[in-house]
Amino acid sequence: MSSPSKTPLILSEVSDNPVTSFRRGYAQFWRFLKPYALWALLGILLTIPIGALDAVMTAFLKPFMDKVMVGQDQQFASMVPFYIIAFTVVQGLLLYFAALINGWVGGKIAVDIKQALYKKLLSMDTAFFDANSSGSVLFRFSSDADTASGGLITNIKLFLTKFFSSLSLVCVLLYNSWQLSILAIGVLLVLVLPMSIVRKRIKKIISQSMKKSTKVATLYNETAEGSRVIKSFNLRERMYRRFSATMDFLFRMNIKMVRDTNWLAPSMHLITALGVAGVLYFGMHLILTGVITSGAFVAFLAALIMLYTPIKSIGNNYINVQQALLALDRIYQILNTSSFEERAQSDKQLKAIKYGIAFDSVRFGYSAGREILKGVSFEVKVGTKVALVGNSGGGKTTVCSLIPRLYDPDSGSVTIDGQDLRALDLKSLRSQVAVVFQDNFLFEGTVRENLLCGREGASEDELLRAVHDACLDEFVKRLPEGLDTQIGERGLRLSGGQRQRLAIARAILKDAPLVILDEATSALDNRSEKVVQKALDTLMRGRTTIVIAHRLSTIMDADEILVINDGAVAERGTHAALMQKDGAYAALYRSQFARVRSGASEETADAESEGVKS
Numbered sequence: 001m002s003s004p005s006k007t008p009l010i011l012s013e014v015s016d017n018p019v020t021s022f023r024r025g026y027a028q029f030w031r032f033l034k035p036y037a038l039w040a041l042l043g044i045l046l047t048i049p050i051g052a053l054d055a056v057m058t059a060f061l062k063p064f065m066d067k068v069m070v071g072q073d074q075q076f077a078s079m080v081p082f083y084i085i086a087f088t089v090v091q092g093l094l095l096y097f098a099a100l101i102n103g104w105v106g107g108k109i110a111v112d113i114k115q116a117l118y119k120k121l122l123s124m125d126t127a128f129f130d131a132n133s134s135g136s137v138l139f140r141f142s143s144d145a146d147t148a149s150g151g152l153i154t155n156i157k158l159f160l161t162k163f164f165s166s167l168s169l170v171c172v173l174l175y176n177s178w179q180l181s182i183l184a185i186g187v188l189l190v191l192v193l194p195m196s197i198v199r200k201r202i203k204k205i206i207s208q209s210m211k212k213s214t215k216v217a218t219l220y221n222e223t224a225e226g227s228r229v230i231k232s233f234n235l236r237e238r239m240y241r242r243f244s245a246t247m248d249f250l251f252r253m254n255i256k257m258v259r260d261t262n263w264l265a266p267s268m269h270l271i272t273a274l275g276v277a278g279v280l281y282f283g284m285h286l287i288l289t290g291v292i293t294s295g296a297f298v299a300f301l302a303a304l305i306m307l308y309t310p311i312k313s314i315g316n317n318y319i320n321v322q323q324a325l326l327a328l329d330r331i332y333q334i335l336n337t338s339s340f341e342e343r344a345q346s347d348k349q350l351k352a353i354k355y356g357i358a359f360d361s362v363r364f365g366y367s368a369g370r371e372i373l374k375g376v377s378f379e380v381k382v383g384t385k386v387a388l389v390g391n392s393g394g395g396k397t398t399v400c401s402l403i404p405r406l407y408d409p410d411s412g413s414v415t416i417d418g419q420d421l422r423a424l425d426l427k428s429l430r431s432q433v434a435v436v437f438q439d440n441f442l443f444e445g446t447v448r449e450n451l452l453c454g455r456e457g458a459s460e461d462e463l464l465r466a467v468h469d470a471c472l473d474e475f476v477k478r479l480p481e482g483l484d485t486q487i488g489e490r491g492l493r494l495s496g497g498q499r500q501r502l503a504i505a506r507a508i509l510k511d512a513p514l515v516i517l518d519e520a521t522s523a524l525d526n527r528s529e530k531v532v533q534k535a536l537d538t539l540m541r542g543r544t545t546i547v548i549a550h551r552l553s554t555i556m557d558a559d560e561i562l563v564i565n566d567g568a569v570a571e572r573g574t575h576a577a578l579m580q581k582d583g584a585y586a587a588l589y590r591s592q593f594a595r596v597r598s599g600a601s602e603e604t605a606d607a608e609s610e611g612v613k614s
Contacts (some may be wrong), residue, residue, distance in 0.1 A: 007464065009337045011043055011126055029152060029328055032109045032116075040105050046098040052168040053091040103581040110149035116335060117141045125339045126406040135218025140330060141530040143213075147327040168185050169307040175294050176300040180279050184304050187275035194267045201260045202322045205253055215246050225490075247400040272308035327492065340408055341426060348419065349428040353513045355417045355543060358380040362412035364398060374567040375412070382513075387555035389588065396548045399564065400516045403546070404433045434512040436539070437517040440503035442491030447476065448483040450491070450502060454509035464511065470505035472498070497532055504535045515540055517547045521554065552589050561585065 015146070018173040035042055061232040079583045098559075129137075172180040199351055219242060223230065230239055279301065286292045294299075315371045357380045373395050388396040401407055402414050405421055414421050421429060434454075442450050451463055463483065467473050475498060479485040491499045501519060508517065520536060533554060556575045563571040563585050572585050578585035 002459040009124075009131075009334070017471070025289075029109075029148070030451055032112050032149075033105075035112075036105045036108055039101055043098055044099040044534075046094050046101070050091055050094045050098060053087050053094075064417060079381060083195050086433045106149050106152075110145050113149060114142065117145060117331065120335055120337075124337075125341060126401070127366070128339070132588060133214060133218040134289050135216065135223045136214040138217045138221070139214040140334060142325040144330050148324050148331060152321065152324045152328070170187075172303040173307070173431065175377055176296040176303070177283075177286065179286065179291070180283055180300055182481045183278050183282060184275050184307070187271060187278070190271050202257075202326070203590040205257050205260065209469055213250065216243070218244065219243050237353065275308060276301075276304065285406070346423060346425045348424050350416060350419070350424050350432055351428070352417055353432055354380055354545070356384075357546075358415045358418075359364055359402075359515070360413050360415070361407045362399075362402065362414060364402065364407065364409045366407075371410075372567050373409070376567070376569055377412075378542060378569060378572065380546060382544050383542075384545065384559040385555075385557070387547045387549050387558040387561045388481045388564055389549050389552065389561060389569070389585065390556070391566070398517055400418055400435070400546060400548060401514060403514070404435065417474050432512050433514045433516060434507035434510045434539075435516045436503050436507050436520045436536070438501075440460065442487060442494075442499060442502060444487075446481075446484045446486055447479070450487065451483070451506055451509055454506040455511065458509055466505040466509040469508050469538040469551070470501045471531050472501045472505055472535075475501075500532050501535050504532070505540055508539050513543055515543045515545045517545065517549050519550045521551065529540045563588075 037483070051107060071377055073097060118141065121137065132334070165322050170185065173184060217238070223239060232238060283292075283297050283300070287294060287297055353593075359378050362373050362376045363371060364373040376395070376399060388397055388399060398407075402409055403421075407427060408422060416424070416429075418434075443453065448463065451466060452458060454464075454466070464473070467476050467483075476482055487493050487502075491502065495500065504520075515542075517536060521532050527550075547558065560572060561578060562569055563583075565584060571578055571581065573581065579589065
């Protein structure tokens with residue numbers, strides 16, 4: 001079977017072809033607009049009378065000038081204000097309902113885009129998260145959805161309203177003077193050139209700004225997550241320098257955006273001013289020669305000014321639309337990225353592990369040209385305990401990451417009961433594996449909510465039994481709200497030992513036949529380790545277990561110990577056999593226990609606090 005690509009999606013990279021980007025952006029937007037097409041169409045239809053009513057107001061000027069100002073028609077004059085008020089009220093109501101409908105459609109589209117992006121985020125390969133910062137993820141998966149939906153819906157509504165307004169106003173122009181209309185409309189064609197220039201410059205500036213914008217989000221996240229390290233190492237000035245440098249760059253990009261794009265608005269003003277000046281000059285000639293009446297000219301001029309006014313401010317709206325389309329293209333890039341987890345669709349369900357797990361000549365590297373595992377082969381029989389030891393960075397954690405398919409091997413195979421993991425349904429595979437990491441992630445919420453991550457729908461008795469087996473019952477009894485006590489983001493209100501035991505309770509509740517322990521006690525002090533080790537013994541009882549061990553005292557009873565150094569299995573056997581062999585394992589054992597006897601290791605640990613931290 002082919003291995004996954006070693007080039008995960010890098011969120012700071014965007015397409016360089018603006019034409020293709022915009023075409024794809026529109027196509028991608030239709031996917032989200034389609035469910036609400038009828039409501040969107042209604043919103044569009046409402047823009048027709050809204051725009052047309054602008055022309056009605058100007059059309060009244062001709063008969064008003066000719067009948068009232070010149071003809072002194074009092075009856076007509078008395079009716080004109082009522083007509084204007086009536087048309088304004090109707091237009092206002094239509095504007096309100098159009099805004100309501102378009103706001104609803106835009107909001108629904110934004111929600112759908114964010115849901116699609118979050119669903120995509122959940123299916124991304126582990127390599128994707130290795131390659132991208134939290135700031136990049138936050139920016140691309142959240143901000144782009146708002147930019148795309150809000151920018152397009154708002155500006156499309158504006159453009160359509162002005163389009164139909166312009167169309168009706170052009171009709172007023174043609175009705176009053178086709179000669180002046182040719183001059184006025186001809187001027188508008190000149191606007192195409194500056195708009196085309198601006199579009200090309202926008203994409204280049206946004207691409208540069210986006211990379212730094214993601215850096216800002218990352219810095220905020222690092223400051224919140226790493227506040228203790230920042231304070232302990234006096235990093236406030238260093239973090240501030242990094243933040244200031246990033247903000248200075250974004251400021252320069254914003255100024256560049258203003259410099260390179262905001263000349264569009266003055267250009268629009270100049271071009272429309274030339275159009276009005278030409279109409280005034282040529283219009284006076286037509287009045288004096290009797291081609292048009294004064295009323296027709298006033299109506300024409302009013303319609304022309306109403307036509308030109310929104311065009312003078314179109315620059316900013318045009319920039320917003322281009323930004324929205326670029327955001328859509330970035331969304332397209334994410335949604336059309338294929339991950340091996342999405343491709344891992346199979347009808348083969350793994351319902352149990354009957355015989356064991358086997359690695360056969362497995363080779364793997366996190367990036368091309370840097371191989372971590374170099375032909376690893378071994379077998380873990382069902383019901384046995386296998387320990388992995390060796391030098392740091394030798395590949396022990398990588399071996400364990402391949403079993404629940406956090407990654408796929410580049411070559412060779414990992415099998416369960418003779419079946420290649422890549423041929424199995426991914427969800428069913430992971431349901432058979434429980435992992436306890438050295439630094440377990442806990443979710444913001446309560447103790448109960450974190451336990452239920454192990455198995456949704458577990459009964460109260462099952463929860464309490466898992467808590468007891470993980471040696472957490474005394475701790476839970478002292479909590480103000482028991483299982484419903486909030487533990488804070490990432491469980492920061494708990495001590496290290498409490499977090500580990502809560503993760504163990506979660507794994508116990510999952511009741512998976514295969515348990516992987518990735519140095520689950522190496523970061524704990526002596527007192528905490530003894531309590532956690534007791535909980536781990538309960539978890540391992542009757543289950544197939546793979547243990548990555550830092551402290552060899554915890555794995556001396558293993559059925560088999562594998563020494564993995566530099567990506568290869570250097571030695572294997574029981575503790576007694578490896579000590580008799582007097583090789584790499586024996587040297588590691590003697591080195592570690594010499595440190596213990598010298599008093600430089602575990603005996604200096606303080607007792608763990610059992611209460612929730614304030």
